[in-house]
Amino acid sequence: xxxxxxxxxxxxxxxxxxxxxxxxxxxxxxxxxxxxxxxxxxxxxxxxxxxxxxxxxxxxxxxxxxxxxxxxxxxxxxxxxxxxxxxxxxxxxxxxxxxxxxxxxxxxxxxxxxxxxxxxxxxxxxxxxxxxxxxxxxxxxxxxxxxxxxxxxxxxxxxxxxxxxxxxxxxxxxxxxxxxxxxxxxxxxxxxxxxxxxxxxxxxxxxxxxxxxxxxxxxxxxxx
Numbered sequence: 286x287x288x289x290x291x292x293x294x295x296x297x298x299x300x301x302x303x304x305x306x307x308x309x310x311x312x313x314x315x316x317x318x319x320x321x322x323x324x325x326x327x328x329x330x331x332x333x334x335x336x337x338x339x340x341x342x343x344x345x346x347x348x349x350x351x352x353x354x355x356x357x358x359x360x361x362x363x364x365x366x367x368x369x370x371x372x373x374x375x376x377x378x379x380x381x382x383x384x385x386x387x388x389x390x391x392x393x394x395x396x397x398x399x400x401x402x403x404x405x406x407x408x409x410x411x412x413x414x415x416x417x418x419x420x421x422x423x424x425x426x427x428x429x430x431x432x433x434x435x436x437x438x439x440x441x442x443x444x445x446x447x448x449x450x451x452x453x454x455x456x457x458x459x460x461x462x463x464x465x466x467x468x469x470x471x472x473x474x475x476x477x478x479x480x481x482x483x484x485x486x487x488x489x490x491x492x493x494x495x496x497x498x499x500x501x502x503x504x505x506x507x508x509x
Contacts, residue, residue, distance in 0.1 A: 289428065297351060297395065308418060312335035312339065315411065319331050325380055339391075349395065350367065351367050352367060354366055370455050372401060374401055376468060377403070382411045386415035390433055392457075401453070403448075404439055409439055416433050454473070455475065456473055459477075485500055
């Protein structure tokens, strides 16, 4: 989408902020939809996760430069120019379908990339709803129509076709080990995150009270 790649930083930041605010306002109904559809986790925890996805990403990347010249080295005479990758294939899980969709939508909007979402079959309805909300908010703020799309009836065959499609430039995979491994096997650049609830090592350099609190708070985000 040449029009999308040509947007200036102010427009991109407006789109990014609009999506974050719109998704945050819908954090409760999206959490309820995800919980009812998947039967996983606690609805209240999914509300928190949706809100965190919106607020933390917005706060951290609000002022990040993602358009044009983002760094200039006067001594060496070098410039670093940010350009979008193109089409991102976003794979989302059944454990956190809406928060993951929101987060990846925000990342794509901030970097001027388009995305096609592959939801988990047991979380397709809630994922589609989250992506559609982010898309509509982005378009209202100036993003091109269709910059975020979501497969409504996912299957292994469809996922394999989309991941290997020539128009897909990079894959962001969040899901089970099989799906993450499949994304790495496409021959395309891929960033994968597998199952959560991993063992955590707390060493002597950690702030114990902060570490324990963070671990306990993270517990609801991926547990069934």
